[in-house]
Amino acid sequence: MHDLVIVGAGPVGIASGIEAKRAGLDFVMLEAGALCQSLLEYPSGMRFFSPADDLAVGGYPFPTPHDEKPTREMALNYYRKVATAEDLPVRTYERVERIVPREGGFEVYTVCSVQGTPYPVYRARRVLLCTGIWGLPRRLEVPGSDLPHVAVRFEEPQRYWRKRVLVVGSGNSAGEAAIRLADADAQVWLAVEPETLETCRFRPFVLRELLLRVEEARIHPLLQTQVVRIEPHCVYLRVGAEERNLPADFVLTLLGLLPDTRLLKPLGVPVESDGKPVHDPETGETPLKGLFVAGALSREGFIYIARNSVQRVIRAIKEGL
Numbered sequence: 001m002h003d004l005v006i007v008g009a010g011p012v013g014i015a016s017g018i019e020a021k022r023a024g025l026d027f028v029m030l031e032a033g034a035l036c037q038s039l040l041e042y043p044s045g046m047r048f049f050s051p052a053d054d055l056a057v058g059g060y061p062f063p064t065p066h067d068e069k070p071t072r073e074m075a076l077n078y079y080r081k082v083a084t085a086e087d088l089p090v091r092t093y094e095r096v097e098r099i100v101p102r103e104g105g106f107e108v109y110t111v112c113s114v115q116g117t118p119y120p121v122y123r124a125r126r127v128l129l130c131t132g133i134w135g136l137p138r139r140l141e142v143p144g145s146d147l148p149h150v151a152v153r154f155e156e157p158q159r160y161w162r163k164r165v166l167v168v169g170s171g172n173s174a175g176e177a178a179i180r181l182a183d184a185d186a187q188v189w190l191a192v193e194p195e196t197l198e199t200c201r202f203r204p205f206v207l208r209e210l211l212l213r214v215e216e217a218r219i220h221p222l223l224q225t226q227v228v229r230i231e232p233h234c235v236y237l238r239v240g241a242e243e244r245n246l247p248a249d250f251v252l253t254l255l256g257l258l259p260d261t262r263l264l265k266p267l268g269v270p271v272e273s274d275g276k277p278v279h280d281p282e283t284g285e286t287p288l289k290g291l292f293v294a295g296a297l298s299r300e301g302f303i304y305i306a307r308n309s310v311q312r313v314i315r316a317i318k319e320g321l
């Protein structure tokens with residue numbers, strides 16, 4: 001039986017693995033996708049808003065050219081090098097499907113995410129979930145939202161060169177996508193529900209960049225707008241009190257993420273309305289003894305905050321063994 005299974009190998013899973021190794025624990029890390037799958041799914045070329053030092057884990061320096069803020073690619077490279085340097089026991093493409101409490105610990109059931117075949121069951125005295133909040137995109141519930149030109153993720157701006165793209169959403173991912181699309185010479189419409197762009201949930205620098213492109217007529221905002229239905233080359237909208245249709249080659253519905261509680265619910269761990277599992281903020285332990293949470297799953301939005309708290313979490317795990 002292992003001392004610990006860590007579920008998820010994003011930045012916080014990696015930080016936890018480093019701490020677990022330094023604490024001398026016998027552990028294994030299970031990751032549903034590639035190493036840092038969540039970052040892999042960010043748009044290519046995306047730049048973090050935090051400086052590199054704030055993304056660094058395990059005391060490994062994260063140098064960037066001219067101290068610039070890291071891109072997704074720099075971060076992927078950095079975390080991969082750290083995981084290799086630490087020789088972390090990460091098993092990629094092993095999705096945890098079920099965790100079952102047993103006498104003295106847990107059984108952890110996994111499948112191969114590529115082929116769907118089950119792996120032998122892991123047994124561990126403690127389980128630490130670092131599964132993040134990336135995973136269940138909120139979908140637009142209108143006819144046509146499952147058409148092939150409608151996507152819930154924005155990955156590669158180049159795909160949209162000179163295409164007519166409607167971006168739906170009033171948060172940062174929608175705002176940033178609109179900016180990147182405009183810079184990739186797409187024709188961009190941005191549909192938001194609030195009355196002004198200023199009252200959307202954009203960070204100040206996203207708003208500033210958006211407004212610049214609106215002024216240059218490279219992004220066309222559609223305020224107080226709801227999507228009514230989507231057809232192959234046309235989107236039907238309600239803009240204020242008026243009905244309107246808009247020709248579009250692609251529709252990106254970037255409406256944020258829904259909390260993924262599929263592992264927690266069957267364990268009876270209470271989850272707050274924002275998806276945060278109830279847990280002790282000092283130790284990360286949930287009301288189910290031996291089950292811990294850390295990182296974005298526990299709503300630590302920034303990597304620099306989470307990397308400090310995993311030191312406390314691993315210490316609590318070690319002391320309780």
Ligand SMILES: Cc1cc2nc3c(=O)[nH]c(=O)nc-3n(C[C@H](O)[C@H](O)[C@H](O)COP(=O)(O)OP(=O)(O)OC[C@H]3O[C@@H](n4cnc5c(N)ncnc54)[C@H](O)[C@@H]3O)c2cc1C
Binds near residue numbers: 306
């Ligand atoms: C566009 C964008 C920009 C951001 N910019 C910043 C920034 O500048 N600074 C900052 O501090 N933060 C930033 N964040 C937030 C930051 O990315 C997260 O805080 C960080 O990724 C959290 O790390 P994590 O390891 O907790 O979760 P994640 O990075 O989400 O990793 C979770 C991992 O768990 C895996 N997983 C999930 N379910 C299972 C399962 N059942 N079995 C096995 N594995 C599973 C996933 O595949 C994933 O690899 C940004 C987020 C986004 C979306």
